[in-house]
Amino acid sequence: MTIKIYGPAASRAARALWIVHELDIPFEHIAKEMKDLKTPDYLKINPNGKVPALVDGDFKLFESMAINLYLAARFNKNGFLPASLEDQALCNQWSFWGMTEVEKPLLTILIDMFMTAPDKRKPEAVAEAQKALPKPLAVLNGALEGRDYLLGSTFTVADLNLASIMSWAKPIKVDFSQVPNVSAWLDRCLSRPSYKAARGAK
Numbered sequence: 001m002t003i004k005i006y007g008p009a010a011s012r013a014a015r016a017l018w019i020v021h022e023l024d025i026p027f028e029h030i031a032k033e034m035k036d037l038k039t040p041d042y043l044k045i046n047p048n049g050k051v052p053a054l055v056d057g058d059f060k061l062f063e064s065m066a067i068n069l070y071l072a073a074r075f076n077k078n079g080f081l082p083a084s085l086e087d088q089a090l091c092n093q094w095s096f097w098g099m100t101e102v103e104k105p106l107l108t109i110l111i112d113m114f115m116t117a118p119d120k121r122k123p124e125a126v127a128e129a130q131k132a133l134p135k136p137l138a139v140l141n142g143a144l145e146g147r148d149y150l151l152g153s154t155f156t157v158a159d160l161n162l163a164s165i166m167s168w169a170k171p172i173k174v175d176f177s178q179v180p181n182v183s184a185w186l187d188r189c190l191s192r193p194s195y196k197a198a199r200g201a202k
């Protein structure tokens with residue numbers, strides 16, 4: 001049965017859309033409008049009333065990183081989900097790290113810049129978010145020293161998950177001058193045809 005991915009491309013559903021293109025997974029995309037996320041039918045799929053959500057036969061799943069780690073395991077090929085327990089743990093590590101260390105500040109700035117009326121903007125919150133970024137970015141820069149991807153020379157689910165979060169750094173023009181490894185890695189990840197294909201979705 002074809003898996004279903006719920007959520008517009010201009011949302012965190014972009015992360016799931018990227019992985020299905022990366023792994024050539026047959027899928028049905030149910031874009032859903034934000035206003036339709038609290039209907040009883042959709043709440044049966046994701047009781048949080050948020051996107052993305054995934055349906056695979058009788059199985060339902062929410063949380064973008066959990067969806068991608070599931071898809072990587074279920075449709076794995078060419079070491080996209082690495083074989084060893086340690087390397088799989090590293091994929092979890094970078095996925096959780098992205099959500100807890102960089103997603104919030106990046107999103108705070110993105111929302112303020114592009115989705116907030118000028119009179120409602122919060123420069124203090126943006127300044128706080130800007131201040132929170134250099135430390136994790138330095139950690140990521142160190143982890144990428146001497147390697148193309150987070151786990152070495154192969155693009156894995158760790159890179160896709162983290163780069164899907166870090167992609168928000170582009171429109172908000174995060175200063176990467178002190179973290180050149182991060183800059184080169186992000187460009188490498190976002191230049192994949194699968195990323196471009198996912199961005200072309202509704």
Ligand SMILES: N[C@@H](CCC(=O)N[C@@H](CS)C(=O)NCC(=O)O)C(=O)O
Nearest residue numbers: 011012049050051052062063064065
């Ligand atoms: N931690 C969740 C966050 C999901 C989330 O907040 N999605 C947003 C769209 S990017 C949403 O559905 N917002 C609608 C709402 O909060 O009502 C994940 O990564 O899947």
